[in-house]
Amino acid sequence: MGRSFGDKDLILPNGGTPVGTSSPASSSSLLNRLQLDDDIDGETRDLFVTVDDPKKHVCTMETYITYRITTKSTRVEFDLPEYSVRRRYQDFDWLRNKLEESQPTHLIPPLPEKFVVKGVVDRFSEEFVETRRKALDKFLKRITDHPVLSFNEHFNVFLTAKDLNAYKKQGMALLTRVGESVKHVTGGYKLRTRPLEFAAIGEYLDMFALKLGTIDRIAQRIIKEEIEYLVELREYGPVYSTWSALEGELAEPLEGVSGCIGNCSTALEELTDDMTEDFLPVLREYILYSDSMKSVLKKRDQVQAEYEAKLEAVALRKEDRPKVPADVEKCQDRMECFNADLKADMERWQNNKRQDFRQLLMGMADKNIQYYEKCLTAWESIIPLLQEKQEAK
Amino acid sequence: MEQAPLDPERQLPPAPLEPLGRSDAGLEATGGEEAEGSRDAGSGVDTMTENNFWLKKIEISVSEAEKRTGRNAMNMQETYTAYLVETRSVEHADGQSVLTDSLWRRYSEFELLRNYLLVYYPHIVVPPLPEKRAEFVWHKLSADNMDPDFVERRRIGLENFLLRIASHPILCRDKIFYLFLTQAILTEILWSSQIGPTEFYYSADSRLKALNATFRVKNPDKRFTELKHYSDELQSVISHLLRVRARVADRLYGVYKVHGNYGRVFSEWSAIEKEMGDGLQSAGHHMDVYASSIDDILEDEEHYADQLKEYLFYAEALRAVCRKHELMQYDLEMAAQDLASKKQQCEELATGTVRTFSLKGMTTKLFGQEAPEQREARIKVLEEQINEGEQQLKSKNLEGREFVKNAWADIERFKEQKNRDLKEALISYAVMQISMCKKGIQVWTNAKECFSKM
Secondary structure: OOOOOOOOOOOOOOOOOOOOOOOOOOHHHHHHHHHHHOOOHHHHOOEEEEEEEEEEEEOOOOEEEEEEEEEEEOOOOOOOOEEEEEEEHHHHHHHHHHHHHHOOOOOOOOOOOOOOOEOOEOOOOHHHHHHHHHHHHHHHHHHHHOOOHHHOHHHHHHHHOOOHHHHHHHHHHHHHHHHHHHOOOOOOOOOOOOOHHHHHHHHHHHHHHHHHHHHHHHHHHHHHHHHHHHHHHHHHHHHHHHHHOOOOOOHHHHHHHHHHHHHHHHHHHHHHHHHHHHHHHHHHHHHHHHHHHHHHHHHHHHHHHHHHHHHHHHHHHOOOOOOOOHHHHHHHHHHHHHHHHHHHHHHHHHHHHHHHHHHHHHHHHHHHHHHHHHHHHHHHHHHHHHHHHHHHO | OOOOOOOHHHOOOOOOOOOOOOOOHHHHHHHHHHOOOOOOHHHHHHHHOOOOHHHHHEEEEEEEEEEEEEEOOOOOEEEEEEEEEEEEEEOOOOOOEEEEEEEEEEHHHHHHHHHHHHHHOOOOOOOOOOOOOOOOOOOOOOOOOOOHHHHHHHHHHHHHHHHHHHOOOOHHHOHHHHHHHHOOOOHHHHHHHHHHHHHHHHHHHHHHHHHHHOOOOOOOOHHHHHHHHHHHHHHHHHHHHHHHHHHHHHHHHHHHHHHHHHHHHHHHHHOOOOOOHHHHHHHHHHHHHHHHHHHHHHHHHHHHHHHHHHHHHHHHHHHHHHHHHHHHHHHHHHHHHHHHHHHHHHHHHHHOOOOOOOHHHHHHHHHOOOOHHHHHHHHHHHHHHHHHHHHHHHHHHHHHHHHHHHHHHHHHHHHHHHHHHHHHHHHHHHHHHHHHHHHHHHHHHHHHHHHHOO
């Protein structure tokens, strides 16, 4: 079986498996990629995908949003240098399922959550659509950046096919067969010992998800407090205006303070919006990401369990025969491939995570700095107004 | 012992021999000197140069507060706070001050002093006392009367009260005020012999009248009506402001404190990370710093609230002056009415005509005319009363004019003081906000630095 490719026996509409790219996930190439990440993107990348221009479609049966996906590539797998297609959420969902089936040993990035309770969020509101667009864009970019997933032929079809539905139907027939080889080994087997490093990854993920969950709650709580603070500020400022109407000499200073509080309120609202639209979704993506990671880890454990069970069975039957049957060997092979893929993906994930969080948290700090700077400017601007009056008197 | 033997030399404080440069200029100077940062330091600069004999000679401070337990009039055990009132005289040459008097007073004694001032100076906007119980506080502050923070703020408030009186051009010369500062032992006698009865009179009679007078005054002075309206509005706007500000403080407190949770979770998270660990850990530390910085910020803001509160209570003092004016106007109108009716009676008797239907007219018709002597005698009595009434009306008129003149002068003084004080309060509030923003920028810049190392 080709290294890390569970899709060997698929009929590829575009023709050909991406041979020669089977091990770009090795640690050395990963290192290269990382260094290059800091470079200007254009230099080394040969595949660019963006999601933009959401459009609402109203049909008799349903209403939905499609997003434009623009692909630019110099890769040979692409016939044209540029593609532009429209896809809806369920197409993304289909892609993700396909990737999970065809690349079971790899970590598939998460999609934004399918749906929230109806009525709670307006599915067609500008903010919601924009947040989702960003998340879908991130999803495709993560696949694009992946040395293996980006060559997946379903991905290729997703990016290029004029009529994705036709392809979907065609794929249905194959699905079951492909599924067989990667079907989770359900139940029965019990893992003897999970290798330390995977056990550690598992523990890490549990803890990581837990902490992110806490951060998510804290962030939501902060936003809630900020919104309530905003409500009070909105009442607080005008009181100074009311007061100023009573006064002569004090009217201007009081009006100044009122305006100042107004400016601070606006700055606070921007901060809250930024946190809601930029901070929370990234956090959520990583929570989902760690779930994907956990499910891959589980699959790995199952493969190992399968191997161990087979080995045991062999040992019981033929104690004296040194030769291990082919299917056991194949199974061992599969486990080792899995381990290698998983390790590489985990490493890549760790690096992405580090960069993403650095960016996310620095962004949070930046937004707060900007907020305080706006307030500072507002308050500083009224000081001379107050003092001048004082001296003039 | 009706009157305590007072040293005549000391009956009056070294009152200003010349008129003060600006009526209330001294307060800012003393405020800057003594309340140590409780007022904006910049405020004293221009006022320091003003001529102010009284304040150059004497410094007043409420320097300490102490919890005490004693027995009240009902012989019940009670706990109260006593405040140390210190008076120092300042030598002209070197500016050194010598402690001249130092005595303990409790809040109720301050109240007595103020009530006395209210009665004796009806035309003056008497400085208010700090609140008896904490009001408009945000939930983190205790509303307990014995709470150290509250006691401390009240100490500052009481000191401010004394300084306000000391810097008032008229009140500062008051004898009782001087005794309040200097004669611990005399107080009981003074309270009972002088303030006691007046206070009784004041509360039982005048107040009641004052309240009802509102509905009866026929020709209210437009200026006072407007002023009364203003003080009502001022009171309502400031109390609204204070209420909302307390809520704003509550919310702000929440926003900061919730950030403190990042401190904990970053620290826990850092334990499972390799490269990111250090950055997270130290960023968490900055989040802790951020969360705890709000305590000082809001404590400073409380001072601003206290400044506003003083003016909330000043609004009441302003209204008291208006009410007294109203009462005076009412008395005047009553006297005028009385005089008019007597004049009419007199005229009726003299001419024998009855213009309006009255009981007297009826009796006359029923029982015939009285004897001419009787009538003469009655006319004479009435004429005397009319004379007296005219005199009274004249003096009341004069008194009223005097009151209006004095009251208006003090109101003008008060307005100036208010504008200056509040402007200063607004500046210091803006300065506080600026410092909060700077702190915020600092903390987040530090945190960003940590994040960037992840």
